[in-house]
Amino acid sequence: MTTEVRVPTLGESVTEATVATWFKKPGDTVSVDEMLCELETDKVTVEVPSPVAGKLADIVAQEGETVGVDALLANIAEAGEAGPETPEERPSEKAEKAAEAPKSGGKSVDVMVPTLGESVSEATVSTWFKKVGDSVAQDEMLCELETDKVSVEVPSPAAGVLSEIVAPEGTTVDASAKLAVIGDSAGAAASSEEAPAKEETASKGGKDVEDAPSAKKAMAEAGISRDQVSGSGRDGRVMKEDVAKAVAAAASAPAPAATAPAPRAPVSADDASREERVKMTRLRQTIARRLKDAQNAAAILTTYNEVDMTETMALRKEYKELFEKKHGVKLGFMSFFTKACCHALKEVPEVNAEIDGTDIVYKNFVHMGIAAGTPQGLVVPVIRDADQMSFAEIEKAIGEKGKRARDGKLSMAEMQGGTFTISNGGVYGSLMSSPILNPPQSGILGMHKIQDRPMVVNGEIKIRPMMYLALSYDHRIVDGKGAVTFLVRVKEALEDPRRLLMDL
Template sequence: MSVEIRVPRLAESISDAVLVEWLRPEGAAVRADEPVATLETDKAAMEIAAPEAGVLRHARAPGDRVVEGDVLARLEPAGPAEVPAVAPEVAPPVAPAPATTAAPAAGEGAGATPVLGPAARRLVEEHGLDPAAIAATGRGGRLLKEDVLRHLGAAPAEPAPGGAATGAPSGSPPVAPPPVMAEAPWATPARAAPTPAPPPSAASPPGSAPVAADAGAGASERVVPMSRIRQRIAERLVRAQHTAAILTTFNEVDVTAVMTLRARLKDAFEAKHGVRLGLMSFFARASVLALAEIPELNAEIRGTDIVYRDAVHLGIAVGTERGLVVPVVRHAERMDFAALEREIARLAGKGRAGTLTLEELSGGTFTISNGGVYGSLLSTPILNPPQSGILGMHKIQKRPVAVDDQVAIRPMMYVALSYDHRIVDGEQAVTFLVRVKERLEDPERMLLGV
């Protein structure tokens, strides 16, 4: 009896998803809990695993739009032909026939052994690697992003034993188009058609000129469909501009005290808590304390009502290959510096690896975005609906400032607060930013909660 693989429950704000790719081909024998497909929602990519072992039969094609409960595939009971697929894991202990068991294992390993997640797959395709040649350390033989990065770090030593065959194709990666996203294979291959034209033409000078012109025209642009996440980002940002009365106020922070405190205690902090002490935890903690004074920035509009929240679910904007994602630190008001740093590091790592869950991306009440990591000196961040506030951090730059009537060179950062003027008054927005500034310039106040 076949078992159906259905679209799981999506987040409450997500209505549908797109089947991006099948991780296992039609008719493949799959193991229980083995990822077989990747779905992309408005917020993240998620893998769908097989509930039990069997033979995979696709019911949908890549690119199909699906909703919760839709049948993606069916698992049929494995017949006698599929039994050897499981045997190689038991066969190695049998000493009499090592050569016989090794042969099926090699053939099977080329197609089934490496189970890749989205992040690992992108790295493998980008660098033209053979997944079977990479040691997998994930559960059930899964190839992790860290495994690929570790392999790349050791890559200069590995081509020598790999043989001339693997060394020669080193020129192939430049030929292939860079697969930035899963949509890269959809780039129009029609431009490959004009290339057979030069060989038939007898006169190379006149024949090559039109081809060169045509190639130049094709090389001047590249059409790539927007990913679902990018479409959703565009929709939300435009909606925020159209529905909210967005206004931005600015201030500047002297981060001398924070940097001095961090330099003095970062080694002891890391030794005790097992996580590095960064700047984000200072800004997060300062924002949480300021939100307690200005609750309007932690509220939202629902219809004709304003909903105030006691809990602070802090969104931290993270740039990834697929676009901007905003994982949420739940109940940031309950966390100390160590807890904030651990949770921020965990979510940021999952965001860059593409493994964030829908729950980790939903329910934020206030957002912090750090454009300074890209060198931004000043910006006006856009609200993340339905939130009413977002704090923008920027690059730390040494500038001359007046300190006690003397000119001093200090590390300064511009900070920006964009807010929904329908809820938040200008006085409240400015007060919030001043409170953040005061706590960052005197960080001991945060330890005392004042």
């Protein structure tokens, strides 16, 4: 007798979900209420427990599949029926399967592309950390995928042997593609039979030896191919120092003119030898495309103002130690700017709106995007409902998301749904710039460097810490009056932070 595992009620107005992760595999023993899998909806993550004790007979809905409410996810064989699959009998069963299908090495599990996120339909396989024949543990990292927004790590769904790589490095795969096949331990024998051939291939410069990730990065940065580097690691594995030696050797030898890429304009042989050509990452390609699309689609205009930061700096200096002691986070300027923008967006809601066809969609909430520069490129994590948050909550959210952005750990959901963006070029020393819109948003505020300048205050020249502000906006729905009013309200709030407390 088997028991069906079905999609639970997902909540009001939620009709479907995506199978995000299976924590069990067919054949695993499960107890009542033990976690089987996790579903992801557009609002929440739902955990699915086992309704009975027994053994997971089969998985009907694989990871990445979209399922409706009450859809069948899996079947549980109750404990009494689990006998035929006892550990003592499994070796013979696996041996039979291995004899019938020696290529699969027995029972196998497909490694599929994980859920990539809303609006992301494909990814590129950037790095395999394992090679065919390697033993892997469950949840051990197999490879890394690169989408146009984030890098996605792919863990092994089961313990066993990597029997096949379906999508090698550089392959572009869709959201439902198969990446590899994991065979069980019985498949190790079959893999070992193929080992001599693979070793021979590796000795000829094949791709079966996994080079160090740091070496791959160094080769990409140096613009040299794998066959130009001699590996000193185990089985000819290329290490980072091997790349450095190859680059040094190439620099000391004259570069043949024939190996230089065809120039777009006349280039001397000496100049060609000093050029470097590196393929754009998918993230950088997407940044370039989206920025150009923003220029083509929106009527972007920028208005400027300046703000005297004296009062904000004084308030921050007065309370920063007490603030950090109580809340465990430093009081920065970003929370003041976030609060000031949320305040101004209430008065000028069109800056917080977007165009959808011939409609204008006004947002009665503020999901604040905070642009952050990372080694991989510019990303914009989103702080949801920032207008409902305190200074401490905003600072904690900015700190946490900023760290995740730098570590490349941001999820797709964390970078979607923003209604307005703040970009702080001042941290890099920018004194003035015109930020570009983050579609489909209609406004973005550019912050800049705080610099002491002589200002006339009450008829006297005073030295004041001044900052230029820039608001870029979509002139299709935001008029000049609205844009200027928004920027003036931000200026007023920062020059007299008490206005924020009294909602003035």
